[in-house]
Amino acid sequence: MLAVRVPKCEAEKTRRKLVELGVLAKGYAVKREGEFILFPVTEPVEGFELVEAEFKKLERRPHSYREVVEVPEGIKPLLPSSFDIIGDIAIIELPEELMEYGRAIGEAILKVHRHIKAVFAKGSKVEGEYRVRELIHLAGENRTETLHRENGIRLRLDVAKVYFSPRLATERMRVFETAQPGEVVFDMFAGVGPYAVLLAKKAKLVFAVDLNPWAIKYLEENVRLNKARNVVPILGDVRKVAGKVTADRVIMNLPKFADRFLREAMLSVKDGGVIHYYGFGPEEDLYSEHEAKIKAVARELGFKVEFLDERRVRPYAPRQFNIAIDFRVLK
Ligand SMILES: C[S@@+](CC[C@H](N)C(=O)[O-])C[C@H]1O[C@@H](n2cnc3c(N)ncnc32)[C@H](O)[C@@H]1O
CATH class of the missing domain: 3.30.70.2580 (Alpha-Beta Plaits)
Known part of the structure; x- marks a missing residue:
């Protein structure tokens, strides 16, 4: 040519x-x-x-595992277009019909994404008090511990033993950006610390509670890893801690059950402090039910609330969203 x-x-x-x-x-x-x-x-x-002259053709590297996966043509349309990446572990949600091709799908992901070392399929919904799910090993190393980087912090965690979603990174950064320097923060459902360790960069003190001993073990490790010495990890039921702290900001990242802890949250925030509440809501009316619960608890306690911001965090199920409501408590 x-x-x-x-x-x-x-x-x-x-x-x-x-x-x-x-x-x-x-x-x-x-x-x-x-x-x-x-x-x-x-x-x-x-x-x-x-x-x-003659030139060597460059091999085009595939962008998606779907280009290289070896499964029957007929089921290719069922292949998910995305999956979660936590550190060097991929977690994919496969429909029942694809489970028998799990290994081929896992191998294809490893081939295309060189930094991924292990692939798992979701084996159940997020369940129980610890909010964890079963995982099915598909390919690569049979290892569930990893090091995840997010918002400038490093988080060590075991994807089989603790809750962690990389899809909340933007939401966590948003909360970080609204926080003021020197605050006392109360992270009621801290997990391995993605909010607590991040907010520690601005806060004076962060109380970070979780019921799951594995979450607290990794949180302690993440505090060390990130030199976040102003984080106080507390293992136990948050109900025992609530009311004993007085925080400028409270984070309630337990969307399935946060409404049951509104009383504890409001008793732990100072006059004029802010609560970041999470829940699930149907697309046609995302916030009303949650707002009503928030107002009812405030009324019971003789407090007033001022709603500051409401937003969709991410899709959760068909026509259902994970939502966030930020509100101020006036005592
Ligand atoms: C949805 S996860 C959120 C974890 C973390 N905030 C994150 O963003 O990755 C909720 C966490 O709350 C913890 N949890 C559930 N009930 C609790 C309770 N009563 N007291 C303290 N922690 C609790 C679970 O163990 C779980 O780690």
Whole structure:
């Protein structure tokens, strides 16, 4: 094919010029010839030495595991277009019909995403007080502990033993951005600490509670890893701690049951403090039910609430959303 031949020292300048002119042929490796570099071009270019040469075609790396997975054609439309990545572990949700091809799907993910070392399928919904799910090993290392990076912090965790969702990273950053320096924060359902360790960068003190001993073990490790010395990990039921702290900001990241802990949250926030409440709501009316519960608990306690912000955090199920409500408590 047609090529432009230039001395090595002019290679980069020439490459830029050819890209600018839109004549650099895509999908080929440039070629070295002694002290010269040859660029494949789609048409003659004025001002350059033109030669004829053969070029090696570059292999296009697949972007998705769906391009390389070996499953029958008929079921390909069922392949999920996305999956969660926590550290170097991938967790995919497969419909029943795809479970028998789990290994092939796992292998394809490993092939395309070189940084992923283990692939698991979701084996159940998030369940129980600890909010964990069963996982089914599909391919790669049979290991569930990993190191995840998010919002500039490092979190060690075991995906089989604790709750963790990388899909909440943006929401956590949003809460971080609304926080003020020097606050006392009360993270009621802390898990391995993605809120607590992040907020510790601004806060004076963060009380971080969880019922799951594994979550607290990893939280303690993450406090060390990130030198977040102002985080106080507390193992136990948050009901025993609530009311004993007075916080500027309370985080209630237990969307399934947060409404049951509103009393504890309001008793733990100072006058004028803010609560970040999470829940699930149907698309047609995301917030009303939660607002009503918040107002009812405030009334019972003789407090007032001021709603500051309401938002969808992420889709949860068909026509259901994980929602957030930020409100101020006036005592
Ligand atoms: C949805 S997870 C959220 C974890 C963490 N905030 C995150 O963003 O990854 C809820 C956490 O609350 C903990 N939990 C549930 N009930 C609790 C209770 N009564 N007291 C303290 N922690 C509780 C669970 O063990 C779980 O780790």
